[in-house]
Amino acid sequence: MSGPEALGFAANLYRLPAPGGYFLVDAGLPWEARRLLRRLPGPPKLLFLTHHHLDHSGGARALWECFGIPVLAHPSEWPYLTGQRPRPPLPVPLLGGWLANLAPPLPKAALQPVEEGDEVLGWRVVALPGHTLGQVGLLREGVLVAGDALRGRGLPPRFINEDHALAQKTVRKILDLGVERIHIGHGRPLSRDEVEALARRLGV
Numbered sequence: 001m002s003g004p005e006a007l008g009f010a011a012n013l014y015r016l017p018a019p020g021g022y023f024l025v026d027a028g029l030p031w032e033a034r035r036l037l038r039r040l041p042g043p044p045k046l047l048f049l050t051h052h053h054l055d056h057s058g059g060a061r062a063l064w065e066c067f068g069i070p071v072l073a074h075p076s077e078w079p080y081l082t083g084q085r086p087r088p089p090l091p092v093p094l095l096g097g098w099l100a101n102l103a104p105p106l107p108k109a110a111l112q113p114v115e116e117g118d119e120v121l122g123w124r125v126v127a128l129p130g131h132t133l134g135q136v137g138l139l140r141e142g143v144l145v146a147g148d149a150l151r152g153r154g155l156p157p158r159f160i161n162e163d164h165a166l167a168q169k170t171v172r173k174i175l176d177l178g179v180e181r182i183h184i185g186h187g188r189p190l191s192r193d194e195v196e197a198l199a200r201r202l203g204v
């Protein structure tokens with residue numbers, strides 16, 4: 001394994017190579033956790049969460065309980081991860097608020113903060129705000145794991161972005177980082193050309 005390896009769950013989760021093993025980016029839905037645990041070749045070194053949404057962080061508690069590994073996330077996401085603040089409702093009539101908050105909360109002791117510029121096992125943390133305010137990705141040698149900063153060939157829909165204008169600016173930031181290949185939470189990887197086309201369409 002030399003680059004990110006996608007594990008297809010409700011969202012793409014990623015195994016990233018690290019010295020002497022691997023670590024995991026995102027943890028899937030809470031009810032996917034058992035299947036995820038079966039698919040892992042052994043204990044990951046740590047769990048890195050791109051953002052607090054249920055399809056990315058829902059399995060974090062199960063992973064932490066199973067392996068006792070630290071869970072890295074930007075501090076802006078912590079109140080949702082620990083249950084201190086409810087996650088915004090999912091776009092499902094009536095049940096949206098309930099569904100969004102089905103993840104068992106993480107104790108604060110499980111969490112470690114990450115910020116722009118930190119290094120995680122050879123990868124550099126980059127802030128990718130907009131979809132959520134504390135969304136972070138990982139960059140190494142022109143390869144970016146970007147969470148939901150991009151979705152398909154575009155942006156996630158406006159109504160699930162915490163700050164849509166900021167999400168648009170983040171597209172420009174991704175290009176300014178010199179990224180060549182972008183692994184995203186939903187869909188196949190994007191090339192730089194595809195992100196450039198999107199930036200032109202958005203006028204950023």
Ligand SMILES: [Zn+2]
Nearest residue numbers: 051053131148
């Ligand atoms: Zn999301």
Ligand SMILES: [Zn+2]
Nearest residue numbers: 011055148185
């Ligand atoms: Zn997602």
